[in-house]
Amino acid sequence: MKLGFIGTGALSAAIVTGLKTLPGDTTAVILSPRNETIAAGLAARFSDITIAADNQAVLDASDMVMLGVRPQIARDVLADLRFRPDHHVVSLIATFSRDEIAAMVGPVHRVTKALPMPMIAIRKGPTILFPPDADVAAFFGRLGKAIEVESESEFDALSVATATYASYFKYLETIHGWLSHNGVDGGRARDYVASLFAALGQAPETTPDASFAHLAADYATRGGINEQVLRELTEHGTFERFRESLGDIHKRITAAP
Numbered sequence: 001m002k003l004g005f006i007g008t009g010a011l012s013a014a015i016v017t018g019l020k021t022l023p024g025d026t027t028a029v030i031l032s033p034r035n036e037t038i039a040a041g042l043a044a045r046f047s048d049i050t051i052a053a054d055n056q057a058v059l060d061a062s063d064m065v066m067l068g069v070r071p072q073i074a075r076d077v078l079a080d081l082r083f084r085p086d087h088h089v090v091s092l093i094a095t096f097s098r099d100e101i102a103a104m105v106g107p108v109h110r111v112t113k114a115l116p117m118p119m120i121a122i123r124k125g126p127t128i129l130f131p132p133d134a135d136v137a138a139f140f141g142r143l144g145k146a147i148e149v150e151s152e153s154e155f156d157a158l159s160v161a162t163a164t165y166a167s168y169f170k171y172l173e174t175i176h177g178w179l180s181h182n183g184v185d186g187g188r189a190r191d192y193v194a195s196l197f198a199a200l201g202q203a204p205e206t207t208p209d210a211s212f213a214h215l216a217a218d219y220a221t222r223g224g225i226n227e228q229v230l231r232e233l234t235e236h237g238t239f240e241r242f243r244e245s246l247g248d249i250h251k252r253i254t255a256a257p
């Protein structure tokens, strides 16, 4: 496969890094010259990477093309390009629907929306795909986990979960800050929290039949300290407010542009 990228920014770099650190990968990757520093860094670090002279040269050398530009400029950038009907376009642009992208890439029949996360650089984490596509699922499956969905409304609802990363780290920071203020060495507190939550993060995948509600109940021993924190946060409305925020994000994601 010849894989092109229009827009070589943070997310494209993460995908290329995940791909090119796969043992034995020989995929030919063609990068757009912007961002110059990121493209040059990837080409210096990995084999089978070329930097095209311009965006059209990326298309001309590629079978599959990932769109990694920001939404604000996507329409203008794509309007200048001549796509072939046999191109397979994979849009990483979060805010445009599949149909909107299809309208911007002219004769292309095969258009897939993909939402990877930055951890794809170390081949961890899920990529949501719409519509289901065996080749794109195989590609992202090698770089973590591919989750194909049948409808764009399901894609949009799943993408709401990606709005929670910062709050998750704030949760960990709150624990870390409390530990530091209570006599625990900062580095040791960080090691402890990082290792603890890496281990807890394994629980849903190692017990795939357990619901999240079941896991919460399992860890909340009656009369115990987990039960107390869970009860107090629940009584303060923390989770209800969190659910409302998710609803607000969903409205924002699905609002007409």
Ligand SMILES: NC(=O)c1ccc[n+]([C@@H]2O[C@H](COP(=O)([O-])OP(=O)(O)OC[C@H]3O[C@@H](n4cnc5c(N)ncnc54)[C@H](OP(=O)(O)O)[C@@H]3O)[C@@H](O)[C@H]2O)c1
Pocket: 006, 007, 008, 009, 010, 011, 012, 032, 034, 035, 036, 038, 055, 067, 068, 069, 070, 071, 073, 077, 092, 093, 094, 095, 115, 116, 117, 118
């Ligand atoms: N980062 C994420 O975690 C994430 C997650 C989900 C979806 N996305 C989506 O992925 C897309 C890229 O996000 P990002 O975080 O990678 O953004 P980014 O780091 O800003 O990358 C965008 C890249 O596009 C380049 N660019 C600007 N004008 C261009 C042109 N005319 N032709 C080709 N490339 C051009 C920019 O180069 P210069 O630096 O030279 O301007 C920049 O390197 C966005 O649409 C975003 O919605 C990102």
